[in-house]
Structure formats: structure tokens, C-alpha cells
Amino acid sequence: MGRGCPLGENPCPVLPGALSSPEFFSYGVEAYEACKKRSLTSDIIAEQEKVQEADLVMFQFPLYWFSVPAVLKGWMDRVLCQGFAFDLPGFYDDGLLKGKLAILSLTTGGTADMYWKTGASGDFRYFLWPLQHGTLHFCGFKVLAPHISFAPEFASEEERRGMVASWAQRLKTIWKEEPIPCWPPWYFGQ
Amino acid sequence: MGRGCPLGENPCPVLPGALSSPEFFSYGVEAYEACKKRSLTSDIIAEQEKVQEADLVMFQFPLYWFSVPAVLKGWMDRVLCQGFAFDLPGFYDDGLLKGKLAILSLTTGGTADMYWKTGASGDFRYFLWPLQHGTLHFCGFKVLAPHISFAPEFASEEERRGMVASWAQRLKTIWKEEPIPCWPPWYFGQ
Numbered sequence: 001m002g003r004g005c006p007l008g009e010n011p012c013p014v015l016p017g018a019l020s021s022p023e024f025f026s027y028g029v030e031a032y033e034a035c036k037k038r039s040l041t042s043d044i045i046a047e048q049e050k051v052q053e054a055d056l057v058m059f060q061f062p063l064y065w066f067s068v069p070a071v072l073k074g075w076m077d078r079v080l081c082q083g084f085a086f087d088l089p090g091f092y093d094d095g096l097l098k099g100k101l102a103i104l105s106l107t108t109g110g111t112a113d114m115y116w117k118t119g120a121s122g123d124f125r126y127f128l129w130p131l132q133h134g135t136l137h138f139c140g141f142k143v144l145a146p147h148i149s150f151a152p153e154f155a156s157e158e159e160r161r162g163m164v165a166s167w168a169q170r171l172k173t174i175w176k177e178e179p180i181p182c183w184p185p186w187y188f189g190q
Numbered sequence: 191m192g193r194g195c196p197l198g199e200n201p202c203p204v205l206p207g208a209l210s211s212p213e214f215f216s217y218g219v220e221a222y223e224a225c226k227k228r229s230l231t232s233d234i235i236a237e238q239e240k241v242q243e244a245d246l247v248m249f250q251f252p253l254y255w256f257s258v259p260a261v262l263k264g265w266m267d268r269v270l271c272q273g274f275a276f277d278l279p280g281f282y283d284d285g286l287l288k289g290k291l292a293i294l295s296l297t298t299g300g301t302a303d304m305y306w307k308t309g310a311s312g313d314f315r316y317f318l319w320p321l322q323h324g325t326l327h328f329c330g331f332k333v334l335a336p337h338i339s340f341a342p343e344f345a346s347e348e349e350r351r352g353m354v355a356s357w358a359q360r361l362k363t364i365w366k367e368e369p370i371p372c373w374p375p376w377y378f379g380q
Contacts, residue, residue, distance in 0.1 A: 026343060028299060028343075064263075064267050065263070065266050065267065065270070065320065065321075065324060065325045065328075066319070066320035066324030066325065067257055067263065067320050067324075068263075069263075069267060070260045070261070070263040070264030070266075070267050071260070071264075073254075073255070073257065073258075073259075073260040073263045074260030074261075074264075076255050076260075077254050077255065077259060077260050080255070092310055109218060120282055121324065122319070122323070122374050126316075126319050126320075126374070126377070126378070127319060127320045127324060129256070129312070129316050129317060129319070130255065130256035130257050130316075130317045130320060131255075131256075133311075133312070134255060134256030134257075134311065134317055135255045135256065138255075153216060153218075184312050184316075187316070188316070188378045
């Protein structure tokens with residue numbers, strides 16, 4: 001209780017310094033203050049420096065529950081903090097990471113026909129909304145069309161090689177691609 | 191390399207037993223096999239038993255990047271495994287947790303006017319799709335309308351007390367509520 005924090009001690013390993021508002025703990029507030037003071041832990045700062053240097057950030061992951069696996073969600077929760085990735089104001093088209101590109105490259109468990117508009121899981125674009133618009137676009141990234149490899153687990157070895165080859169092919173000209181218009185019509189339009 | 195796993199050793203702390211397919215590691219496959227053999231770690235089994243005993247599961251969380259914080263995503267990724275929460279076939283209305291209710295009760299950083307259809311963040315229902323439909327409904331839960339407390343951080347003490355009181359009031363009659371129709375029109379309709 002040395003800092004007066006109701007949780008007994010600083011509960012956040014990414015916030016090694018003294019809390020800014022120990023009597024009313026808010027992770028967002030503390031991360032913002034720590035970011036401004038550059039007192040976030042060195043691993044978080046190292047990740048932020050990688051993002052800062054990048055022109056294009058690629059997120060490669062297996063789709064878990066229509067989203068990123070928890071470990072990648074934790075990366076987003078911790079690295080993309082206020083003061084680094086956005087500010088208030090300073091989000092969406094004015095996000096602090098504007099000028100950068102991002103792309104989601106993901107594998108799914110379900111086959112492609114589960115992710116059509118009429119499929120049981122709805123259109124594949126529906127589940128991209130929180131990640132592409134709510135996270136990447138919020139931080140100012142321009143978002144390239146997602147790269148989705150459907151159900152590699154149920155594909156033949158030849159089909160899997162084809163998936164990798166098509167990704168490699170796309171990467172050759174990815175710098176020429178135009179970002180998607182990352183607003184509701186892209187996700188929920190006709 | 192004792193088990194022949196390409197990652198050197200069993201990389202999953204929730205899978206303490208020998209891997210079923212060490213030459214081609216798939217977390218989903220291993221979790222499914224471990225679930226059937228009841229060889230998941232005791233903390234995961236304990237969480238599954240709580241879910242199994244519940245008639246209504248409430249998820250209370252602060253919205254982080256339009257979704258659950260990573261620690262709760264990790265709970266979903268690990269606890270709601272194939273063989274316990276769903277099977278193939280055995281999902282959506284036939285999910286293994288059918289007969290149970292679930293509800294998301296969440297707090298947001300942004301104010302309510304950011305989450306209207308015409309707001310910069312779109313309709314609040316958009317971001318609920320992966321959690322309510324893609325996760326809970328997929329496992330067979332019937333989903334009650336979400337309970338959202340917008341921006342308590344920017345509210346007065348009196349307004350915050352009002353938020354808690356309205357939640358308490360709702361809980362008194364929650365057993366009488368009808369679940370939402372957890373399909374695309376609820377999320378993306380007019």
C-alpha cells in the first residue's frame with residue numbers, strides 16, 4: 001500500500017514507475033503518463049521504436065475467436081498506448097501513426113464458405129471491423145486489404161504451398177497497392 | 191526435443207501432457223485432445239467447471255480496442271476449447287454450451303455519441319459481432335442485450351452511481367429477459 005494504490009501495489013508490470021494517480025487507478029491514464037515520461041518498460045519502448053521506424057506493419061496471426069490471439073491483443077493493448085499511437089484529439093485520420101501502412105495477414109480454422117455474406121459466420125469483413133477500423137485506423141494507419149489464407153489445416157500440402165506463393169507474389173508489388181477506404185461501407189455495405 | 195516438437199518442447203503451459211501430434215503442432219488439435227482426455231491443466235478445468243455449472247455467464251470488462259482486454263481474450267482462447275464449448279459439428283445453435291445465457295457488461299473510454307451509427311466509431315453493435323456472435327453464440331450461448339456503461343471516467347460521481355444503480359436494477363429481472371436474435375440483422379440491420 002506504499003503508493004496508496006487500492007490494489008496494494010502497482011499492478012502493471014509495464015508501468016514500473018510511481019503511479020500518477022494511485023488513488024484512482026486507470027491503466028489508460030497511467031500508460032499515457034508513463035509514455036510521455038518515457039518510463040514505460042524497455043520492452044514496450046523497443047516495440048514502439050520498431051513501429052515508429054516501419055513504413056508498413058504486417059500482422060501475421062491465426063484467427064482465434066474472430067480476432068487476434070490473446071498474446072497479440074496484449075501487444076496492441078500495451079504498445080499502442082495514448083501518447084504513442086493516438087491522442088485525444090489525434091485519432092482515426094489524425095492518429096499519431098498516420099503516414100504508415102498496416103495489413104492483417106491471417107489464417108483461419110474455418111473454410112472460406114463459412115465467411116461469405118450468407119454463411120453462418122457472416123461476411124468475413126464483419127470481424128475485421130474492430131481490428132482494422134477500431135484499432136489500426138484509430139491510430140492513423142492506412143489499411144491495406146487483408147490477406148486471408150482460409151483453413152490451411154484442411155488443405156493439401158500443395159494447396160498450402162499455393163497459399164504461401166500467392167502471399168509472396170502479393171508482397172512483390174505491395175508498395176503499389178492503394179489502402180481500403182476504412183469506413184463502414186467497406187465492412188457492412190452491399 | 192524429447193517429444194519431437196519442432197518448437198523444442200511443449201510450448202503450451204495449458205497442455206501439460208504429451209502432445210498428440212508433435213510433428214505438426216496445432217494448438218486447437220492439442221487442446222481438443224487434451225480436453226477429451228481431461229489432461230488440460232487444473233486451472234483450465236476449474237474454469238470450465240464454473241461455466242458448466244452456470245445458467246448465466248456475465249463478462250464484465252473495460253472495452254480495450256473495441257474488444258476484451260488481452261487477459262480475458264486469453265480466458266476465451268483457452269477455456270472455450272473444442273470438445274468443451276463447441277465441436278465440429280456442434281456450434282452456433284448446436285454449440286455445446288446451449289441452454290446457457292451470456293451477457294457482456296462493459297465500460298467504454300469513449301462517450302456514447304462516438305458509438306452511434308453516424309459516429310466516427312460506427313454503431314456500437316458493430317464491435318460486438320466477434321464477441322457475441324463469433325464467440326458466445328458459436329459456443330451455443332443465448333446472448334442477452336449488452337449492458338454498456340459509456341465513459342465512466344468522464345462522468346461525475348453521481349453519474350457513476352447512477353450507472354451502477356441501473357445495472358443493479360436490471361439484474362433484478364434479468365431472468366425474465368429474452369435473448370437477442372444473434373444474427374447479422376441485429377448487428378448490421380437498419
